[in-house]
Amino acid sequence: MGNKEKGKQSRRKFLQNIGVAGVGAISAPAILFTACSSSSDKKTKVLTPDNKLIEIDSENGLAIDTTDKSYLNKIGREGIPGKKFVMVIDLGKCRNERKCMKACQSEHQLKPEQHHLNVLEMENPSSGQTYFMPKLCQHCDNPPCVTVCPVDATFKRQDGIVLVDNERCIGCRFCIAACPYSARTFNWTEPRDSEEYKDITYNMELNVPQKKGTVTKCAFSADRIREGKLPYCNSACPNGVYYFGDANEDLVTNGTTKETVRLSKLLKQNSAYTLMPELGTQPSVYYLPARENS
Amino acid sequence: MNKKFYILFTLVCLSFSLIAQESWEVIAEENDNLSIIMFDEELELSGQIIYDNSCKSCHGNPEKADFSKMLPEPGDIASESFQNQTDGSLHYKIRIGRGAMPKFEDALDSEEVWNLVAYIRSFNKNYIQKKPNLEGIVIPKFSLALSFDENIDKLVVKTIGDDNNPMSEVELKAYIKGSFGNYLLGKTLTNEMGIGYFNVDAKMPGDAEGKLEVIVKARKGYGSAKTMQKMIMVQPSTFESAIKGRHLWSTAKQAPIWLKVTFFFTIISIWLMILYVVFGLKKLKKYS
Known part of the structure; x- marks a missing residue:
């Protein structure tokens, strides 16, 4: 008898406990949700x-x-709605002035040997002619680097920009291995002027301050774009190499002349190409071929 | 032979570039052109913003002579070669451009170019601004009315003068506003009805309602007008987010179904296997 009662009591207690736990489980997320959604999005x-x-x-x-x-993290993750950013690089105009690289490195707190953007000297194998090719992150629509990231530190936004969150990055460098364009670089040592930057709030869109042991890459100057300005490299170019704009508008603006042209027309008339299209990465950076004797 | 040819070629090129460097003829009328607004700090500041955005990459920081190494040299805006020119000449050269110097006529307003001139002049302490002689000159005043003709895909701009009559021979420029710059639709003069037409490509993507933001700038003599308006001109378009759908590179929430199924199936079966072994071992112990 005593044993039976004991068993009953424990079952009742058990059921009560389940009830309490259930109510808690339902109400806790609800409270959290209302707390989070109290600030409007407008x-x-x-x-x-x-x-x-x-x-x-x-x-x-x-x-x-x-x-x-938290605000910077939120906007950095979300991106700008209704946009799809693209860059067009006119190889025929590049004179290896390297001002784009300098502007990029000074804004992104990079050392001279670290490149988000690098100007390479290329050779046409048939004619032997050389030309210069600025190479940066291609902001692929099918980004292999994002696929391999184990911690969601590198991600793609709704406006097509691929960014790195160096507070999540664990420095495994899988993304560096996965990128077919070698667009990423690693902070092996303390970043440039790290003492000066140490009190600055981390801005994901600029990826500054840089952190030792994390990966860094071109951000399409997401912080500048938010202000309606062209990327740092585009504005710094003296030769009119770069066009930047929104593919949804079908308009791109030249960084030097500030001339705005139709993207579709520019690509078609100059037989534009993308790098390694056979990999199916679908880059957002287009190249206009260097003209002979240009 | 070849060497000689190359030397000759370089010499010819050099002489051309030197000639080009020395003479940049400005039409007399343009040379004497003057701003009707007095330069002040406000104009200089807006000029500085334009300079930093559009000019600094070649001309460098003023007074530092750190301009780009190009031929012909872009030069420092604070230098004598700049300051010795007339306001009209600077205004003309910025607008028209030559060689590596871009033509800013379509990217910048005439007023914006004057702001740049004001900024350039701020580096010259001895500068005294010349005022144009406006005696006997009537500054035309007019307003603009925009409409869109669907049948011919044309933007129709009507200029109406102060006296409510249409104004002819007004220079019109129409732009479509883009995220980073304005796309020039065209330039035209108004006809005797005070109307100017611009072709609009029907294939241009608009917003969800098919609207495009139009900017029209008009100028006649010293008179100018500007208007901005959002108008339905093209087919509505919808834009998809670049991260829409399930992809291998998506976040866990948006991962492909097959990946999720395989993942959970593998995890659950491994756990079941472990549990099966553990319980099996436990049973073994009981019997022994």
Whole structure:
């Protein structure tokens, strides 16, 4: 009898406990969800008295600190809706001035031997003529680097840009091995001027401050694009090599002359090509071939 | 023979480049052109922004002479060779361009070019701005009305003067606003009805409603007008996110179904196998 009662009691207790656990399991995520979704997604841009552009929440009028880390992480992951960024590189115009590389390295806190963008000297095997080819991350639509990342540190955004989150990166360098364009580089040592950069909030779109033991790569200057400006390399080029724009608009703008042209026309009229199309990576960077004797 | 030819060729090239460097003729009318607005700090600041975006890559930092090594030399804007030129000459050269110097006429407004001139002049302490003689000159005032004719795929711009009459011979430029720059649809003069037409490519992608943002700039003499408007001109288009769908490179949430099935199947079967072995071992112990 006593034994039976004991068993009953424990079953009742067990059922009670299940009930409590169930209610907890349902309500906890609900509370979390409401807490997370309390800030609305509608943002308005306003100008502060000291001429700084900030975003405020439209509904409750709260200012968003654009240097806030969680905010930077959020926008860095999400990207810009409705856009698909592309770059066109006119090889016929490149004179190896290397200003694009310098601008890139100074903005991304890179050492001279580290390249997000490198200008290579190429040779036409039949004529022996040489030409210069700026090579950067191709921001593939089918990115092999993202496939192999075990920790979701490198990812693709809705606007087509492939970025690296160096706070998630564990430095395994699988992505470096997977990239057919050798577009990625590794911080083997302390990054350049790391002392100066140490107090800056990490901005995923700029990938600064760089961190030792993590991978870094071209970000299509995602931070500049957000402001409606052309990438650093494009603006620095004196020869009009780079075009940058939105494929959804079918418009690209030249970094030097600021001339805007139709993307489809530019690609068709100049028989544009992409690097290693046979791999099926579908790059977002197009090259216009170097003309003979140009 | 070959060597001689090369030397001769280089000499010819050099002489050409020297000639090119020395003479950049500016039409007298353009040379005497003056800004009707006085240069002030505000204009200089907006000029500086344009300079940093569009000019700095070749002309370098002003007063530092760190311009690009090109032939002919781009030169430093603070140098005498720049400052000795008239305002009109600078304005003309920025607009028209030559050789490696791009033509900025279509990328920048006339006012924006004047802002650049104001910025260039800010490096010259001895500069005194010349004012144009506006006596007897009427500055035309007019407004613009935009519409789109679907039947002929043309943007129709009508210029209406102060007296509500159409104004003819107004220089019009129409642009489509892009993310990083404005795409030039064309340039034209208004006819006697005060109307100018621009062809619009029906294949151009618009937004979800088929709207494009049009910018029209008009100029006649010293008078100018500018208008911006979003208009339905092309077929509506929808844009897909670049990460839509299931891909091998997607996040775990968007991973392909076959991958998820294989993954969970493998994990579950391995666990089942382990459990089977563990329970088997336990049973073994009981019997012994």
